[in-house]
Amino acid sequence: MAEQKGFTLWFTGLSGSGKTTLAKAVEQALRKRGLKVERLDGDIVRRSLTRDLGFSKEDRDKNIERVTFVAKLLTRNGVATLCSFISPYREVRARSRAEIGNFVEVYCECPLETCIERDVKGLYKKAINGEIENFTGISDPYEPPENPEIVVHTGSETVEESTAIILRRLAELGYIEPELTGAVVYSAEEETEVEERLRALGYI
Amino acid sequence: MSFFNRLRGKRKRRVVVIGLDGTPYTFVQRALELGRMPNFARMLGEGTFKRMNSVHPCVSSVAWSCYMTGKNPAKHGIYGFIDRKPGTYDTTIPTSRTMRSETLWEILSRAGKRVIVMNVPVTYPPRQVNGILISGFLSPKVEKAVYPPTEVGTLKRLGYIIDADPWAARESKDKALAEVNAALDSRVRALLHYMDNEEWDFLQCHVMETDRLYHFLWEQMDTDDPVYAPRFWEVIARIDQMLGEVYDRLDEHTTLIVMSDHGFCTLKYEVYVNYWLAQKGWLTLPENPPQRLKLADVGPHSLAYSLDPGRVFINLRGREPAGRVAPGAEYEVLRDEIAAAALEDMRDPETGAPMIAHVFRREELYHGPLLDQAADLILVSVDGYDLKGAMGKETLTFKGDELVGMHTYDDAMLWVQGQAIAAEGFCVTDVMPTVLRLMDVPIPDDVDGRVLI
Numbered sequence: 001m002a003e004q005k006g007f008t009l010w011f012t013g014l015s016g017s018g019k020t021t022l023a024k025a026v027e028q029a030l031r032k033r034g035l036k037v038e039r040l041d042g043d044i045v046r047r048s049l050t051r052d053l054g055f056s057k058e059d060r061d062k063n064i065e066r067v068t069f070v071a072k073l074l075t076r077n078g079v080a081t082l083c084s085f086i087s088p089y090r091e092v093r094a095r096s097r098a099e100i101g102n103f104v105e106v107y108c109e110c111p112l113e114t115c116i117e118r119d120v121k122g123l124y125k126k127a128i129n130g131e132i133e134n135f136t137g138i139s140d141p142y143e144p145p146e147n148p149e150i151v152v153h154t155g156s157e158t159v160e161e162s163t164a165i166i167l168r169r170l171a172e173l174g175y176i177e178p179e180l181t182g183a184v185v186y187s188a189e190e191e192t193e194v195e196e197r198l199r200a201l202g203y204i
Numbered sequence: 205m206s207f208f209n210r211l212r213g214k215r216k217r218r219v220v221v222i223g224l225d226g227t228p229y230t231f232v233q234r235a236l237e238l239g240r241m242p243n244f245a246r247m248l249g250e251g252t253f254k255r256m257n258s259v260h261p262c263v264s265s266v267a268w269s270c271y272m273t274g275k276n277p278a279k280h281g282i283y284g285f286i287d288r289k290p291g292t293y294d295t296t297i298p299t300s301r302t303m304r305s306e307t308l309w310e311i312l313s314r315a316g317k318r319v320i321v322m323n324v325p326v327t328y329p330p331r332q333v334n335g336i337l338i339s340g341f342l343s344p345k346v347e348k349a350v351y352p353p354t355e356v357g358t359l360k361r362l363g364y365i366i367d368a369d370p371w372a373a374r375e376s377k378d379k380a381l382a383e384v385n386a387a388l389d390s391r392v393r394a395l396l397h398y399m400d401n402e403e404w405d406f407l408q409c410h411v412m413e414t415d416r417l418y419h420f421l422w423e424q425m426d427t428d429d430p431v432y433a434p435r436f437w438e439v440i441a442r443i444d445q446m447l448g449e450v451y452d453r454l455d456e457h458t459t460l461i462v463m464s465d466h467g468f469c470t471l472k473y474e475v476y477v478n479y480w481l482a483q484k485g486w487l488t489l490p491e492n493p494p495q496r497l498k499l500a501d502v503g504p505h506s507l508a509y510s511l512d513p514g515r516v517f518i519n520l521r522g523r524e525p526a527g528r529v530a531p532g533a534e535y536e537v538l539r540d541e542i543a544a545a546a547l548e549d550m551r552d553p554e555t556g557a558p559m560i561a562h563v564f565r566r567e568e569l570y571h572g573p574l575l576d577q578a579a580d581l582i583l584v585s586v587d588g589y590d591l592k593g594a595m596g597k598e599t600l601t602f603k604g605d606e607l608v609g610m611h612t613y614d615d616a617m618l619w620v621q622g623q624a625i626a627a628e629g630f631c632v633t634d635v636m637p638t639v640l641r642l643m644d645v646p647i648p649d650d651v652d653g654r655v656l657i
Contacts, residue, residue: 172306185299197370200373202512203512
């Protein structure tokens with residue numbers, strides 16, 4: 001196999017839209033293929049690399065700036081880098097894209113109501129009650145990507161479906177080899193029938 | 205539409221593409237002159253109608269793949285209806301799974317547009333879109349051909365047929381017509397159903413029935429056969445009626461595109477390239493061949509073999525499992541020899557006229573990461589000589605009465621409503637970026653096609 005080409009998968013979307021869940025599933029799938037993978041997750045990064053930062057617009061920008069720097073180094077060194085950050089502002093994501101280069105934006109589209117219903121971390125409840133300020137979707141805007149490489153609809157798709165979409169798109173973009181296995185395209189009987197059709201039309 | 209949106213001109217443009225497989229520009233001109241397409245005639249002046257090139261090789265699987273990706277085959281990976289499995293002598297049928305590129309409708313889906321795509325070749329198995337996708341030619345059955353699967357019920361209720369049965373069509377011209385008409389009726393029913401009952405920003409309906417009609421009855425039309433020419437024109441009248449029905453449903457914010465992927469002409473001879481390679485000593489086949497020879501039966505001493513249509517592969521060391529020809533100088537010398545010989549030796553058995561018009565080396569036609577999968581030489585025939593990849597034929601040429609039409613490269617057609625097209629000599633690959641521009645969706649950087657409007 002050719003040398004691994006580094007890239008950054010940038011998962012963006014509301015809190016609770018499934019960014020981390022999907023990044024973990026994709027991480028597993030890529031590792032199974034023998035790829036070097038690193039995952040940078042909003043919640044984890046904020047406990048280490050950027051623990052000094054808060055949630056003001058300025059601090060959020062700094063948070064993404066530092067993560068972008070790390071992602072750039074990893075990508076440059078052939079690592080599949082999975083970043084899951086709400087990253088609500090288009091302009092900031094555009095800067096990360098320009099900085100990193102091999103940048104694949106994954107928009108985790110999920111209705112706000114579904115995210116509120118899920119409220120995995122109990123944050124929406126607090127935000128709605130006014131206990132958290134500047135909370136994306138409640139008291140701070142989320143700017144959806146205008147032209148992301150990948151859109152997954154995490155409100156209606158299963159994790160497996162969304163993961164399959166991401167892997168197929170990565171193959172199309174030339175970052176990974178296409179999946180040759182998977183569900184059978186033609187059963188033996190169907191394959192014979194299809195070949196017969198081609199024969200009847202003179203293509204075999 | 206609200207008053208303010210109208211003032212701002214914000215209403216987004218919608219596009220409908222009707223694909224008439226294999227319908228030649230020159231044939232439509234003739235049909236218009238004969239008054240056989242009154243609906244298309246009344247639409248015609250409202251847009252630009254131009255001749256268009258196909259791609260090499262000009263078969264539907266390749267041409268529609270180039271259309272839907274806006275890219276050349278070395279970027280999407282579809283080079284024919286069958287292909288080699290890399291590193292083996294096994295053949296495989298390319299599908300949407302092997303297509304290595306995003307498609308027009310996937311890009312539109314990503315941009316939040318709702319799409320309905322019906323019956324386009326090489327879309328099986330159906331890949332996910334924001335809307336509905338019904339796979340076309342080489343889908344085994346409706347139940348497996350539809351995204352989302354919940355649409356299967358509707359299609360069954362509409363009596364949807366994926367494709368005419370080509371074996372039935374081979375039995376008689378009457379059966380061919382019955383098959384074509386039944387499939388066409390079902391297609392039109394489904395098209396109008398989706399146009400009327402679904403929300404969409406982009407709608408594509410592919411009519412494969414024209415290609416089938418031309419394969420089985422083109423000669424009868426061309427020679428004005430007293431029985432079958434009129435029945436051929438009846439199908440064309442139905443196609444024209446469909447265009448009228450679609451056109452009359454459109455509002456001012458929708459652009460209609462009518463296009464084909466290649467042209468057609470009367471087939472003079474099927475030409476068996478593997479027979480010719482064997483005669484020249486470049487291909488050896490087993491002495492006691494099985495009834496149906498396959499690529500895997502190619503003898504270990506072979507230097508070259510061919511797959512449909514006119515794709516010649518060198519039995520290359522390091523690439524083929526029993527490769528004989530060394531890469532580098534030996535490979536280039538053999539390519540030159542075969543190309544020169546094909547142009548010189550492959551001649552009409554009756555008239556002695558050349559049957560090969562051009563031979564391309566793959567790098568002359570294709571560019572991209574999948575160039576390695578391409579044939580080493582691509583033979584392009586003079587119109588009328590249909591290059592076949594069948595193995596084990598005992599003659600160079602054959603003319604039967606079942607398949608009587610064949611594809612041509614430079615006679616596809618494009619009509620775009622409400623737009624001027626200044627370009628000449630463009631090809632099917634250019635339509636996709638044109639659609640994206642019409643719908644104001646960014647064109648990906650790696651698209652090869654150019655915007656025509």
